[in-house]
Amino acid sequence: MIGLNMKDSVETLVAAYIGLGSNLDNPVAQINSARTAIGSIEGVSELAFSSLYHSLPMGPQDQPDYVNAALCIETCLTPLALLRSLQAIETMQGRVRKEERWGARTLDLDILLYGDQEIDVSDLKVPHTGISERSFVLYPLFEIAPRLIIPGKGVLADLVAKCPLNGLRQMA
Numbered sequence: 001m002i003g004l005n006m007k008d009s010v011e012t013l014v015a016a017y018i019g020l021g022s023n024l025d026n027p028v029a030q031i032n033s034a035r036t037a038i039g040s041i042e043g044v045s046e047l048a049f050s051s052l053y054h055s056l057p058m059g060p061q062d063q064p065d066y067v068n069a070a071l072c073i074e075t076c077l078t079p080l081a082l083l084r085s086l087q088a089i090e091t092m093q094g095r096v097r098k099e100e101r102w103g104a105r106t107l108d109l110d111i112l113l114y115g116d117q118e119i120d121v122s123d124l125k126v127p128h129t130g131i132s133e134r135s136f137v138l139y140p141l142f143e144i145a146p147r148l149i150i151p152g153k154g155v156l157a158d159l160v161a162k163c164p165l166n167g168l169r170q171m172a
């Protein structure tokens with residue numbers, strides 16, 4: 001990206017949380033290079049990065065296990081500008097959007113939270129749909145933000161306490 005457009009940025013810095021997931025083409029390398037790429041977006045800086053987690057696929061079972069992580073950033077980008085930048089990184093890392101719902105992917109970058117905002121537009125729903133039921137989202141998030149409150153859903157620690165691990169494990 002060459003310079004920030006005025007309409008892509010907000011006046012104040014916002015803390016946002018991003019969920020990372022991959023189950024194709026060396027998932028650990030995919031997640032690590034996505035982390036570097038996100039930190040290089042103009043108007044974004046990394047505040048915290050979770051451990052990597054190994055997780056069983058949610059959805060169709062005839063796909064490889066996943067690697068998941070969570071990232072906290074500080075950004076002056078609007079939610080939609082951030083989304084576009086994340087989608088560009090997914091595409092650069094070989095993401096092919098297929099017809100099949102919940103199929104395997106090289107890289108999935110989801111905006112989990114954007115400050116304390118609730119956003120529901122055609123391209124973007126924040127907090128991310130399904131956040132409260134997905135162990136591979138909640139546990140990495142809890143590791144980097146144990147006191148977080150999820151707008152509209154409550155205290156993260158309570159959501160974690162109610163969510164079984166479903167085979168999730170922290171990688172060495």
Ligand code: ROI
Binds near residue numbers: 020059
């Ligand atoms: N399952 C796991 N374990 N981790 C993911 O990141 C993930 N992402 C998805 C679907 C296909 C729903 N399943 C997943 O998009």
